[in-house]
Amino acid sequence: MAEYSTPTTEQEFQLNFAQLKPHMNRTEALYESSRCLFCFDAPCIKACPSGIDIPQFIRQINSGNDTGAARTIYEANYFGNACGKVCPTEVLCEGACVYNLQDVKPIEIGRLQSYATTKVIESGKKLFGPGAPNGKSVAVIGAGPSGISAACELRALGYEVDVFEAKAQPSGLTVYGVAPYKITNEETLAEMAYLQAQFGYNVHFNSPINSREELAELESKYDAIFLGIGLGKTNDLGLPGEDKINCTGAVEFIAELRQHHHQVAVGQKVIVLGGGNTAMDAASESARLGAENVVLAYRRGKEEMGAYDFEYDLAKGVGVKGLFNVAPVEIMGNGYVAGVKFIRTETKEGKVSEIAGSEFVEPCDMVIKATGQAKQTNFLSLIPGLKVDGKGRIVADAHTGQTTNPQYFASGDAWNGGAEVVNAAAEAKLTARGIHAYLSK
Amino acid sequence: MTDKKIKMPDLSINFAGIKSPNPFWLASAPPTNSGYQIMKAFDAGWGGAVWKTLGVPVVNVSSRYGGVNYRDKRLVGFNNIELISDRPLADNLREIEEVKKRFPNHAVIASLMVQTRQEWHDIVRQSQDAGADGFELNFGCPHGMCERGMGSAVGQEPKVLQMIVEWVMEVATKPVIVKLTPNISDITEPAMAARRGGADAISLINTIQSIVGVDLDKFAPYPIVDGKGTNGGYCGPAVKPIALNMVKNCAQHPDVRLPISGIGGIENWRDAVEHILLGASSVQVCTAAMHFGFGIIREMTSGLEQYMVDKGFNTIYDFVGKALPNVLHWEDLNMKYKVTANIHEDKCIGCQLCYTACEDGAHQAIKLNAGTRVPEIIEENCVGCNLCSLVCPVEDCITMDRTDDGTEHLTWKQRTEAGTAPTEFNDERAGGRHHWVPEPAAALGKERHKTLPGKARILNGETEVPATA
Ligand SMILES: Cc1cc2nc3c(=O)[nH]c(=O)nc-3n(C[C@H](O)[C@H](O)[C@H](O)COP(=O)(O)OP(=O)(O)OC[C@H]3O[C@@H](n4cnc5c(N)ncnc54)[C@H](O)[C@@H]3O)c2cc1C
Ligand SMILES: Cc1cc2nc3c(=O)[nH]c(=O)nc-3n(C[C@H](O)[C@H](O)[C@H](O)COP(=O)(O)O)c2cc1C
Ligand code: SF4
Ligand code: SF4
Ligand code: SF4
Numbered sequence: 087m088a089e090y091s092t093p094t095t096e097q098e099f100q101l102n103f104a105q106l107k108p109h110m111n112r113t114e115a116l117y118e119s120s121r122c123l124f125c126f127d128a129p130c131i132k133a134c135p136s137g138i139d140i141p142q143f144i145r146q147i148n149s150g151n152d153t154g155a156a157r158t159i160y161e162a163n164y165f166g167n168a169c170g171k172v173c174p175t176e177v178l179c180e181g182a183c184v185y186n187l188q189d190v191k192p193i194e195i196g197r198l199q200s201y202a203t204t205k206v207i208e209s210g211k212k213l214f215g216p217g218a219p220n221g222k223s224v225a226v227i228g229a230g231p232s233g234i235s236a237a238c239e240l241r242a243l244g245y246e247v248d249v250f251e252a253k254a255q256p257s258g259l260t261v262y263g264v265a266p267y268k269i270t271n272e273e274t275l276a277e278m279a280y281l282q283a284q285f286g287y288n289v290h291f292n293s294p295i296n297s298r299e300e301l302a303e304l305e306s307k308y309d310a311i312f313l314g315i316g317l318g319k320t321n322d323l324g325l326p327g328e329d330k331i332n333c334t335g336a337v338e339f340i341a342e343l344r345q346h347h348h349q350v351a352v353g354q355k356v357i358v359l360g361g362g363n364t365a366m367d368a369a370s371e372s373a374r375l376g377a378e379n380v381v382l383a384y385r386r387g388k389e390e391m392g393a394y395d396f397e398y399d400l401a402k403g404v405g406v407k408g409l410f411n412v413a414p415v416e417i418m419g420n421g422y423v424a425g426v427k428f429i430r431t432e433t434k435e436g437k438v439s440e441i442a443g444s445e446f447v448e449p450c451d452m453v454i455k456a457t458g459q460a461k462q463t464n465f466l467s468l469i470p471g472l473k474v475d476g477k478g479r480i481v482a483d484a485h486t487g488q489t490t491n492p493q494y495f496a497s498g499d500a501w502n503g504g505a506e507v508v509n510a511a512a513e514a515k516l517t518a519r520g521i522h523a524y525l526s527k
Numbered sequence: 528m529t530d531k532k533i534k535m536p537d538l539s540i541n542f543a544g545i546k547s548p549n550p551f552w553l554a555s556a557p558p559t560n561s562g563y564q565i566m567k568a569f570d571a572g573w574g575g576a577v578w579k580t581l582g583v584p585v586v587n588v589s590s591r592y593g594g595v596n597y598r599d600k601r602l603v604g605f606n607n608i609e610l611i612s613d614r615p616l617a618d619n620l621r622e623i624e625e626v627k628k629r630f631p632n633h634a635v636i637a638s639l640m641v642q643t644r645q646e647w648h649d650i651v652r653q654s655q656d657a658g659a660d661g662f663e664l665n666f667g668c669p670h671g672m673c674e675r676g677m678g679s680a681v682g683q684e685p686k687v688l689q690m691i692v693e694w695v696m697e698v699a700t701k702p703v704i705v706k707l708t709p710n711i712s713d714i715t716e717p718a719m720a721a722r723r724g725g726a727d728a729i730s731l732i733n734t735i736q737s738i739v740g741v742d743l744d745k746f747a748p749y750p751i752v753d754g755k756g757t758n759g760g761y762c763g764p765a766v767k768p769i770a771l772n773m774v775k776n777c778a779q780h781p782d783v784r785l786p787i788s789g790i791g792g793i794e795n796w797r798d799a800v801e802h803i804l805l806g807a808s809s810v811q812v813c814t815a816a817m818h819f820g821f822g823i824i825r826e827m828t829s830g831l832e833q834y835m836v837d838k839g840f841n842t843i844y845d846f847v848g849k850a851l852p853n854v855l856h857w858e859d860l861n862m863k864y865k866v867t868a869n870i871h872e873d874k875c876i877g878c879q880l881c882y883t884a885c886e887d888g889a890h891q892a893i894k895l896n897a898g899t900r901v902p903e904i905i906e907e908n909c910v911g912c913n914l915c916s917l918v919c920p921v922e923d924c925i926t927m928d929r930t931d932d933g934t935e936h937l938t939w940k941q942r943t944e945a946g947t948a949p950t951e952f953n954d955e956r957a958g959g960r961h962h963w964v965p966e967p968a969a970a971l972g973k974e975r976h977k978t979l980p981g982k983a984r985i986l987n988g989e990t991e992v993p994a995t996a
Pocket of ligand 1: 265383
């Protein structure tokens, strides 16, 4: 029996995908905030990529100043509410909390953060606004965490900002990629609406920038262009049979799931290829959609997986089985996926090699490839003088985000190669200031 | 195996002639408002109860209590604007009789508060007839009654207090306890007046005049009665230190010499033992019973018993006042004794509260070193104040270790007598003369060492708006 039965209604979907970090009520927030020690030079602040003054906002919650707490959070991170829910806090702030050294449960920083920000979002309280207009304008490509964060900060600095987004909704992978049990679409979009109401940037949805002509128009119309385009589709594996029905990319599968919930069907037996966090998500999600068997197949050993331990634990917890030291050779089946042919591997001195003659077929009726997202190198090649590194990442100044084409700036996954929402939000804030410094010269 | 059974200690007391199976009494307050409650309490294990004060007819207001919460802890302090019993005297007297019949070996004490000599005579006689084991004269209530010339209005006037005690003694055949108000600068004055009047014992403290908090939206003090409030009486865990000091003052005073019933902030056996070690021979509880119910008595008696077994005490009297010889005047403390803070690195979790406490609140005797979050004590600067060990969140992580050789003993009194006490500011013998203190300007920029949050994260020494680009 599967851990979860297939959800057929929205309610059943919400049960199967119950929030890992549910909202706190005032009492819980009071109790949890009471535990914070208000450390000097607190390690949790240093572990937060956006440097939120954590003891300060927790103290503000404790004294009943939830609004001030939200301001502290947003001053450092415009995705404060989303980050509280989706950040891998176990390896960031909460992982650095001094309580860990005492074998005491660390402060639930993420949930406290979402508690305070949810309050101001729900009340619509005005905390920020655009700065005095400075007569200059910036185009932002991509309405993901980096693009929206840059838009907020640039508005605060007095710029006109137009955001061009290919899709129909803002927040990028926060609403199209992050696992549904981390954050709901409603929560994500409520924060986006709140930010837009505070700062007043324009977002043009369903407006992909695809051609040299479109870029040229932006170059002439705007003083600077911010690239917050993230990464692209799931990488192809280059295996025979990859085009079979029910063989899909993880990012594409998850985007469907986030938009259509229980209306997305999974197979009875799903094989997820990959060992990163996206693979863990896709495996967990398949199980929660009612798949009877979910197998996570990874080329190397368990210890070598790129995924965080807690993400693997989460997948194991919903019944996902690991299949290690196997490499896919072919997707089997007749039109539809019917199995994956694997070959066993071994790792010697860090190098993976296949063991000749060890092929076997693992039957399944769905394959999800979580083997990384492609870079948007084709699009980037349309920008004159813009360099990418050997891994397809945009080359830009570490402090200002300025690319090798001085009019272009970048942040987020497209620059760092793929990290977390919090990194994109933190980098974009810094880059917006880089743009400001450049345009103020 | 030995066949010797562990001898359980005897918790019973004889307090100025009032017998009780254990020293735990409910104080005169809402938990002792009725025979129903007191029977329930005795059933649960309480040794005695001081009935909710009987006296003149009163009317109470609605909204009567206010609380002080500390972070997530509710009611670390509690205040009320309630008056004495508002039930008919006849009902109370009848119920006293009923309780005494059912619980002849438990202590039932009538708390009394009236005005004229005749009224005092009448009510003492009536309570005696009802079977009360003793009386407690309420000279403590700090609100509502004092305006009518009773309660703390009496407790604050030793002469009036003495006179009323004398009236009571004229007719009382049972022990008389005088309950003292702490709203006075020297608690021993009313205590001595009680003795002069002939009282058999004293109990202390009653509540402390207080405003427990102010509503930030309604601009009125708690508890709020139709938009207004008034000062009330403060009690609960927060007042224990004040009570302990007053109990000690009365217990040590050579002219008081009366049994003391200790009241104030008692919630568990430890609190009770503290009161007893400072001279109380019975203890009374109100707030804790109001907060948690009568069931707390089980923990109190079991804790007290265990403590007595561990210490080898057979009766309460083995340790009444046992800490008193160690409570001295400041001038009699040994100035040669020296402790120094010691951080046990293996326990330290690196919160650096000790660092910031000593740095900002004490003597700049703790430093931070690169590469570790464990702070280091600068022994020469440490004055041994204890602050760091008090703020450290980890048990036994900072210990205050003795660093003098234990051979010398010199007190301020001895120095004064020997003429070696400092007499002017630049005196070489003055205390802070050779303490190291950093230059004032060395403070500037130090707070910036903390991560500056808010704006874009400051990367390695970068300014807010990047200089390059
Ligand atoms: C499956 C999955 C799960 C994840 N889970 C988590 C998680 O739990 N926690 C976490 O912190 N992070 C998670 N991440 C990572 C996180 O989502 C990203 O790091 C973050 O969203 C990056 O933000 P971004 O703005 O750089 O890019 P994106 O979020 O990818 O946003 C880019 C936006 O630009 C738009 N765009 C792209 N090209 C164009 C164009 N040419 N014209 C117009 N618009 C364009 C896209 O439509 C998109 O909206 C996850 C990622 C994936 C793939
Ligand atoms: C260690 C210590 C020393 C104090 N020294 C003084 C003093 O020199 N002069 C003074 O007026 N009050 C002194 N106080 C009292 C405080 O100023 C203050 O009135 C009291 O601590 C109550 O405030 P709190 O509850 O914020 O501590 C001292 C308090 C402490 C804790
Ligand atoms: S490390 Fe933990 S206890 Fe210390 S300030 Fe941060 S959240 Fe609070
Ligand atoms: S207060 Fe205690 S735990 Fe915190 S840094 Fe100091 S010694 Fe370590
Ligand atoms: S005992 Fe006092 S002076 Fe010494 S290190 Fe601790 S806080 Fe500083």
